[in-house]
Amino acid sequence: MSCWKNTADQAASKEQENRRFGQIYMSPFITSKNEATGLYSHLVGIPKALLPGVGGKKILDFWWEVVNIRQLFSDVYLVTNADKYKYYERWATANDFPVENIINDGSTTSQTQLGAVADLELVIRSKRFNDDVMVVAGDMLCEDLNFDIAEVLKFFKFKKGELAIYYEMEEGEKTESRGIVEVCPLTHRITKFYEKPSSEVTESRLASVVFYCFQNKTLPTLGEYLKMHLLVEDRRLGKYMEWLINKTGITVFGMKLPTGFQLIGQVDLSEYKKWLACYSSKQHGIAAKSITCRSYARIGIMGNPSDGFYGKTIAMTISNFWADAMIFESKKVVLIPHPLNDPTEFGSLQDLHRISRKEGYLGGLRLLQATCKKFYQYCSEQGIALAKRNFTLKYDTNIPRQVGLAGSSAIVSATLKCLMKFYDLIDDDLPKPLRANFILNVETEELIITAGLQDRVVQVYEGLVYMDFNKELLEKQGYGSYVPMDISCAPHFWLAYMGDPSDSGKIHSNVRQRWLNGDSDVVAAMKTFAELTDLAKIAIESRNWSQLSELMNKNFELRRSIYTDACLGQGNLRMVELGRQFGSAVKLPGSGGAVIGLCLDPDNLVELKKAFQEAGFVICNVVPYGP
Numbered sequence: 001m002s003c004w005k006n007t008a009d010q011a012a013s014k015e016q017e018n019r020r021f022g023q024i025y026m027s028p029f030i031t032s033k034n035e036a037t038g039l040y041s042h043l044v045g046i047p048k049a050l051l052p053g054v055g056g057k058k059i060l061d062f063w064w065e066v067v068n069i070r071q072l073f074s075d076v077y078l079v080t081n082a083d084k085y086k087y088y089e090r091w092a093t094a095n096d097f098p099v100e101n102i103i104n105d106g107s108t109t110s111q112t113q114l115g116a117v118a119d120l121e122l123v124i125r126s127k128r129f130n131d132d133v134m135v136v137a138g139d140m141l142c143e144d145l146n147f148d149i150a151e152v153l154k155f156f157k158f159k160k161g162e163l164a165i166y167y168e169m170e171e172g173e174k175t176e177s178r179g180i181v182e183v184c185p186l187t188h189r190i191t192k193f194y195e196k197p198s199s200e201v202t203e204s205r206l207a208s209v210v211f212y213c214f215q216n217k218t219l220p221t222l223g224e225y226l227k228m229h230l231l232v233e234d235r236r237l238g239k240y241m242e243w244l245i246n247k248t249g250i251t252v253f254g255m256k257l258p259t260g261f262q263l264i265g266q267v268d269l270s271e272y273k274k275w276l277a278c279y280s281s282k283q284h285g286i287a288a289k290s291i292t293c294r295s296y297a298r299i300g301i302m303g304n305p306s307d308g309f310y311g312k313t314i315a316m317t318i319s320n321f322w323a324d325a326m327i328f329e330s331k332k333v334v335l336i337p338h339p340l341n342d343p344t345e346f347g348s349l350q351d352l353h354r355i356s357r358k359e360g361y362l363g364g365l366r367l368l369q370a371t372c373k374k375f376y377q378y379c380s381e382q383g384i385a386l387a388k389r390n391f392t393l394k395y396d397t398n399i400p401r402q403v404g405l406a407g408s409s410a411i412v413s414a415t416l417k418c419l420m421k422f423y424d425l426i427d428d429d430l431p432k433p434l435r436a437n438f439i440l441n442v443e444t445e446e447l448i449i450t451a452g453l454q455d456r457v458v459q460v461y462e463g464l465v466y467m468d469f470n471k472e473l474l475e476k477q478g479y480g481s482y483v484p485m486d487i488s489c490a491p492h493f494w495l496a497y498m499g500d501p502s503d504s505g506k507i508h509s510n511v512r513q514r515w516l517n518g519d520s521d522v523v524a525a526m527k528t529f530a531e532l533t534d535l536a537k538i539a540i541e542s543r544n545w546s547q548l549s550e551l552m553n554k555n556f557e558l559r560r561s562i563y564t565d566a567c568l569g570q571g572n573l574r575m576v577e578l579g580r581q582f583g584s585a586v587k588l589p590g591s592g593g594a595v596i597g598l599c600l601d602p603d604n605l606v607e608l609k610k611a612f613q614e615a616g617f618v619i620c621n622v623v624p625y626g627p
Contacts, residue, residue: 047084048139050091060138064095066149077127078138079103079119103127115235116210121222130216132156135237137210148388155255155383156213162252164190164241165211165385168426175199178207179238183254188383190254193245195238206254210237218250255383258424290328293417296625297321297405298458299495299589299596302536302555303467306529308452309515309522310471313529314536315458316490319625323397323410325368327418329389335368336394341401358500359402364395364411370446371415378430378438379423386423393418400618403497404590406455412439413459433479436460450512453480455590463487463626466537468530487626489540491548494605496579496612496619497594498571509567525562529555549585549598556587568592578615582608596622 049060067073078101080088085104092099103123107113114122120135134153156163166181175197182192182204194202225240245252296317303313337344342363346352372393379386395415399407416439420430430438436456443449458465461484468481515522532551539547556576565573572588575595579586584599599605612619 047080047087050087051139058091059140060091061095063136063138063140064097072150072153073134075101075127077101077103077123079105079123081105081107081113083108113232115232116237117222117229117235117240118226120237121226124219124222129219132216133214133219135210135212135214140209140211148386151380151385152213152255154380155253155385159188159253159383160215161189162215162218162244162250163213164193164208164252164254165257166206166208166254167257168428169205169207173207175202175205175207179209179241180204181206181208181254188253188255190245190252193238193242193252195236195242206256208238208241208254212237212241218244221248221250253383255385256429257385258387258426258429290326291418291421292324292326293414293421294322294324295410295413295417295459296323296462297399297407297410298455299405299493299622300454301464301493301540301589301596302551303529303533304454304555304588304590305452305559306526306533307454307467307469308512309526309529310469310474311526311530312466312468312533313454314464314466314485314533314540315454316464316487317458317462317625318495319623320495320620321397321399321405321407321410323395323399323407323414325393325395325411325414325418327391327393327422329422330392331390333372333390334392335365335372336392337365338363338395338397341365341397364397364408366447367408367411367442368393368395368415370442371412372419374438374442374446375416375419379425382429384425384429389422391422400497400501400594402501403593404588405497405594406459406590408443408449409439409451409455409459412442413456432460433457433477433482436482437479457482461627464490464540464624466533485537485540487624489543490624491540491543491545491598493622494584494597494599494609494619495589495594495622496575496597496617498575499616499618501571501593509563511562514562522562525558528558532558545598545600549600552585552587552598553580559588574615575612575617578611578617579608582611584608 050058052058067076076097078088078092078097080102082104085102088102089099091097092102103119103126105114105119105122123129124133134156152163152165164181166183169175169178175194176199177196180194180197180202181190182202183190183206190208192202192204193208194204221244222240225243226235229235229239229243241252244250296319298315298317301314301316303311304315307313341359342365343355346355376386378384393415395411397407397411399405399410401407416430416435419425436453436459439456439460440451440453443451453469454467457467457480461482464485464487466483466485468483470480473480511522515526532555536548536551539545539551560568568588569592572592572595576586576588579595579597579599582599582604583601584597584604586595586597588594589596597608599608609619
């Protein structure tokens with residue numbers, strides 16, 4: 001076994017924090033029995049940790065770089081058997097590894113081997129450890145060793161408990177070859193540990209590998225375990241962890257790495273070659289390609305703006321307008337300004353004045369930066385160790401600004417999708433209901449943008465969505481009830497918006513404060529919005545467009561009664577009046593600057609479009625977008 005002793009940066013804390021890093025190597029991997037082709041004859045007898053890894057570099061070289069580059073460890077120890085000691089000694093002298101820190105456990109055959117738990121206890125006892133310890137199997141082939149090991153230490157220190165690393169298993173991997181953990185998604189505590197269980201024992205696909213952090217106070221349990229388990233087959237670290245978690249009740253937390261692992265000691269030559277080729281191709285593929293993700297504008301069909309007041313709404317994503325985020329790997333983190341939305345050059349001072357007056361000073365670049373900041377914060381708090389990879393990020397959008405079509409949240413949503421894909425996060429790492437909360441928090445907490453959950457929910461789920469933001473539900477589970485509806489049920493809406501809108505955020509006025517103060521009119525209105533939404537859901541599902549039209553008009557009039565004409569603005573009122581002149585139902589789909597309508601007379605619809613165009617508004621048919 002090899003161990004490396006590590007310390008946290010003393011400049012960051014007056015109290016020195018020590019960690020140790022351990023690796024286990026026992027028997028050689030390739031023997032004359034499993035190497036008959038001659039292609040790998042030069043590797044016969046080579047210890048597993050010194051076999052070539054991804055890119056031809058030795059597996060142990062990767063781990064040495066990961067641990068050594070940050071100077072986080074005060075000492076590092078490597079434990080091996082007597083049979084392979086000389087190989088590691090030679091490796092150590094070639095890689096500036098202290099030879100005196102290679103611990104020889106004295107075993108030369110499988111009959112005399114001590115077992116991984118005994119090896120770990122040997123180095124801790126012989127070197128008189130009195131600090132926390134990190135243990136890693138040195139023969140562990142990793143898909144992507146660019147993760148930041150400092151994040152593991154940071155999470156270990158934050159949780160103040162034992163720590164086990166796990167990952168989501170590949171499709172072809174079997175649970176019988178892994179330690180499988182069940183992890184509480186809220187506390188990150190490992191509730192169960194199964195050492196190589198059959199698939200019938202647990203549905204979990206979260207595989208724990210030999211990558212642990214132990215507090216100093218827990219190290220005596222190694223000796224206790226060894227006294228109770230004399231057989232070498234019971235002295236595997238997986239068996240110890242199973243006992244530690246399931247029997248002793250000691251709190252062990254789990255931290256997820258968004259990457260795959262493969263212990264070379266558990267596979268034969270063909271499997272080794274397969275995993276090596278698989279990981280190599282993935283690594284090259286990630287570096288070579290960019291990722292583009294799209295999120296769509298939305299229209300609020302019913303109930304808005306009650307989403308910010310524990311109400312109910314129905315909304316739909318539309319393919320007319322969208323926001324794209326593009327990400328690719330680079331040496332540094334670079335956020336590229338949009339040439340139109342984040343201008344830094346102007347034709348003249350007059351041009352600067354005109355653009356600033358019309359579009360303000362806040363482009364999309366701040367949305368990218370805030371999303372990245374919040375993403376890192378979320379992963380740190382949730383125990384997700386991100387790969388140590390930098391990126392260049394940019395965006396594009398055709399969503400009209402300041403007309404209430406959720407343009408800002410679309411950029412945040414698209415950016416979040418990119419970051420999740422770039423760092424290999426899956427839906428379980430950030431489930432859809434919580435993803436909507438994340439996007440809202442980026443805007444409300446980081447950028448102080450007034451907003452509700454509706455837009456973020458529908459942009460995450462996509463399609464036609466019914467949303468219930470019941471207070472008790474939100475407080476109990478942290479999110480509402482979100483029900484996707486059949487988008488084929490959606491009628492043919494039209495959409496019109498101002499070519500030169502005012503700031504849509506002003507539409508909220510003082511309604512929120514009145515609601516917080518318990519204003520009876522506002523409280524009653526929000527309750528009525530929810531009732532209208534339930535009726536609209538029935539109307540849509542039954543394709544009762546006359547009923548839906550009536551409900552849309554009621555939605556607008558109710559909104560008008562509590563926000564007042566002065567807050568709605570003349571432009572919004574003009575669009576509503578113009579639509580109604582042609583017998584169309586009309587309401588605001590968002591915070592202001594645009595309206596949606598439902599016109600049941602095709603001839604009237606033609607004349608309505610002409611009237612809007614002649615009045616200087618932009619009008620188009622709504623094209624629904626479903627997942």
